[in-house]
Amino acid sequence: MKKFKFNTIYFLLIAFLLVLNACSNQSGDSKEPKSNTETSDTVVFNIGYQSIPNVEILTKSLGLIEEKLKEMNVEVKWHHFDTGIDVNMAVAAGSIDAGLVGTPMAASGISQDLSYKVVWIYDVLGDNEALVVKENSGIKSLEDLEGKDIAVTFGSTPHYMLLNALKLNNIDENSVTLLDMQPQDIFAAWEGDLIDGGYVWQPVLGNMANRGGNVILTSGDLANDGLITAEVCVVNTDFIEKHPDIVEKYIEAFHNGVEFFRSSPEEAYQIVADELEISVEDASETMDQLIWLNAKEQASEKYLGGDMADVLKDTADFLVNQKSITSAPDLEAFKKAIDPQFVNAIAQ
Template identity: 40%
Template sequence: PFGSTTHYHLLVAFTVFGVDPKQATILDMQPPDMLAAWQRGDIDAGFVWEPTLIKLVENNGQIVLSSRALAEKGYMTADLAVARRAFAQKYPDLVAAYVKSLSRATDLYRKDPKAAALAVAKEIRLSEAEALRQMKTMVHLNGKDHLGAAYLGTSSKKGGLAKALKDAADFLVTQKTIRSAPALAAFEQGVNPSYVERAMK
């Protein structure tokens, strides 16, 4: 869909590989519509997330590029946890405990992927095999990873996430989804690694 992370990565891919987007017809489609168009043979390609992605692959599709590959080239997208500043300041231990539980979940996935997949499968009503397959397509970060330079960084030195958010906001401006994008400093102020630091003590 236009304005989504997959739309952003599609246009980034054109730039990264030196292709003029005007050479392609880009359609604004929700995942179910994309799948239907694919099954009819109306479209030649799609940039979409699970579970539609696997359905395209199962219908004679082939993955030629992933968001992970684009992230490795410096164009990250991510699922983020956001807390209101006032809430986080009032309940810092609660926020840190939440972050710690997420970090422990990642550690479990790395140590015992099947056990982690079983827990996820029960929660979102998927088969264990399907949950594990989808989990393998993602990058899972624990607290220590989040404090790295590529992601949140530390309280004293913010990481790459702030710039990734700024890049995404600039993209949304070009798509007329938002009117203007804040300066990078606003994103750096909004990224707060202190709760991860607290959780990792």
């Protein structure tokens, strides 16, 4: 009798645990999204952005993307990133559908077969990225960098430009101590007198220059020597195939952002300054240093309609030489990774 009672209690306990586990699993499943970009009725569009005073921030602040997509049952979610490396990792992980990267990171991503396409150019870089050094560092030119500590974000456009600048001036990069830091860490190291200089972008660049810094080289200077860098928009290939109408509206919003800046620059300066919590003077200085391109200009042979593939290929080859990536595909792979259909449609 005791054995019967024991078995009965045992089996009732097992049954209770099984039911409890089933309820727990059902509760957990209900919290999981059906996919990275879709719910039952709404398409979730995950966008990665960076705090750069360009058309991406202006368009975000104006709410132009949400306005374009409001009739399409799309939920826009913004995700902040500090660098293009982080954006590439997020795209690879499937946590975002689109984002901003510099041309070095785009070249790296394409070389590593990340599933995305380049669909828009946020800006062509000019004097908004620069090498700034301490006034008391004794650095007056690139030749004076030997033995100095220079901070830069590895894999970024400043990193690419700095290494090219050293090469163009026949300076051994190993003679300079290059420190891999994020922009906010570069500024902290600058404030703590831990570095002699840094190649960085705005607004950190302006903050460093205003706190005892001298600019000795800009990306605009290097552009005059034929070295072009840009910040581009990459979109997950699968998302483009599933939602080309959403992507076209997304790109059209940036086109409208460029036109807004051209027609109302003073208002645009204030909007970006408020968004990034910087002065209007710093915002206007950076925005004026960039080359802003509308859809028609980007569809030309000089950019997405042709030459951008060569820029990315050259950049990838450089990254291979620097051992940042192991190999680079042929030019055809970069041509395939550029999708000008949206700028073409908007231009027409």
